[in-house]
Amino acid sequence: MIPTEASMDALRHVGDELADATVATLFERGEVGRFNSLMRYVSTVGAPLPEGLPDVAREYLRATSAPPDWVDWAEMEKARLFFLDNNVHISTALSFASMPACYVVPHVAKLLSASHGLNYPSKRMAETGQFTVHLMRPDAFEAGSRFIPAAQKVRLLHASIRHHLRREGRLDAGVPGVPICQEDMIGGQMFFSMLVLDSLHRLGIHMSTEGAEAYYYAWRVVGAMLGVDQEAVPQNLQEARQFLDLYMVRYMGPSPEGARLTRQLIDLYEEVVPGTVLDPIVSALIRHLVGDTCANWLEVPRTRFDTVVRAVPHLLGVLETIEDRSPFGAWALDRLGHLTTVFELSSLTRGRVMHYAIPEELRQEYGVPSTPSRTRRWTPPAPTVNH
Template sequence: MSAHHQSRDTHRRVADPRSGDRRDEERVSDLVTMLTAGDPIADAVVAELDTLGPRARRALDAGLLHGAAGAGERLPEAVAALLRQVETPPAAVNPLLPHRGDVVSLSVPPLWFGLCSLTSALTHICSSPALARQLPRAGHPASVSMSRLAETGIWARQAIRPGGLLHGGPGYVATVHLRLRHARLRARSLKDWDTGAPGLPVGQLDMARTWLGFTSVAFGALASVGIDTTPDEERSLYQYWSYVAHLLGLDERLWRNVTDHAGARRLRNLIDAVSGAPAEHSKALTTTMIDAQARAMAAAPGAVLSEEQFRTLVHSVLRRTFGENTADRMGIPIPAAIDLMPLVGRLNREARYWQTYSPASAGEARRRALAGPGPELIAAVLPSVGAHRRPSMTGHRGAPAA
């Protein structure tokens, strides 16, 4: 099944980004067509899994772990096409990147990665009007929707680790499984999708929103607490995530010219312009996610803040990250406590200076980041979700399959 459907009167419903840049006008035209674009390769695999059953799933699992050549049997047509695509990285991708992992994200202390990177990225995902309408329809609004978001957080952890994106690695497998989960949600949404709605749920623009969430948005949130990146770090970050975009099935027009935070912000603004403002479902998802995050962090060993204090801190970070107008639309309250963010930012800038002062200190910072996942909403959500997931939904290495 290929999810690429033309919605009614799309062009007249798209917000004008009012950009004077001709290149941005051309990109808006591309983005309008992507409002109703899915991922034909992944969509075909999901349809094939439904048709052929366990044989196709076994072939997919073997192919992801051992490569198409090492799968040991003749592959179904759609699975073979998917494996050919993911095993052929873009020419511009440095082959050493998967070995090193995302060294920029790994330099962030686990506490701040969980509190800033994950929380802001998931908030950005929740802000999609199309996705926010779809997630509650997938099952119980709170448990299933939050499990989807938590699984996205797990994927991000696996994707950035050294060797994670090597063929058969946990991040590689998890990224393709995330892509197929997007296709599965897309297939379900087509049954009751209003073709006049502004955007296909979990289509190309929602997948781009996920990608931007863990690059531009995450590091914008980190900057709000004093964890900044250098131009060299920005280039390294987007080189790494260009390979992630390839594995996720993102249309190359979305990411091929994004090489730094400035380019990513332009893309974010254009996507927001064509997607529309966050819906009421976005507010509910965001509130649930923040509550889970604060609860998990307060329950972590050695936590020095209460759940309410963590919630206040998250609210402060998100309002600085997204701005007052967007934060209001997302239902993120103004913290009542004294604003300590300037002090937090100053302390983090001083700490980061010493963490990255030398190759040895930078390596030690990455080693500590790898030592443990840190407190985050995953711990608060996944233990209660197992009852809702069938055993067949779990693939190799604990990565949920399509």
């Protein structure tokens, strides 16, 4: 389906009926605090639900306990192998392209500022990283997995934000419809799938068409589990390109919240980078991946590494050659990529499992009280909107 202004406008007025009804009932009955306390014990598939869990929550967890019946498991395995082969590159794209892309959409940046403490930016990044790692495990949908409970909690988190803003009548007057609507949820899905693939291409990573398609497919499954309307979501990479282009042209621009979140992100990763000499590489990577216009809107500083970072594709090309020609080299680089991802995630989480809870209030800032082939390289679909 080719997205249009009219179809996008319609998606702005639709939320997530099941999750919205569940959250509304929890608030009406005053059961949010009890729900949050007990849900800390719900972290793996197959574990018995704790005694005392509200009935409406128990029913929601039962209804959302399995992936969609249309999932192609062979395609999901291709996606997992694609992730394993590119895990460090995907982590880079998520950190330095996908997150800044969220911040360049002003109403999304405002929501993130309201629902995540700005003094703890690592929480958002840790949740995103851990969520992706859980998704790409071979047992992601089996007993003992942490992915499905995480998806169930994220879906309720989104619904709780909609609930707060509707109840207080604090919807953004400049953006009609409901917050975290279907258009925004699909837009987020594009940031973590299509935009990641764009970033890998920009970094010079060689991807097969099959690998790129499988990675996007995995995020379609994620979208379904997060309450995205499958009649509206792009079905393939070409449709994803059309949706992402139109979404960004409709909304992207500067905002105080976007610049502030970006500054927090840069500070966070400068702490992760050993020493201080290489700190500017963080800003340079963001600018390289999102482009000068978006980087300027986000007030990403220019650094002496802005030119140097353009050599990254050449360096990665050399590493890929080593990987292709040497089994030991392939093993060593894959192991290095895994260790790099683990180090980054452990630095953000400080060794803890991230828990998603329904906020009983939003921040004052919003105005609310209290194994792939390299012989056929994938090329992103051409832009569909003149920028």
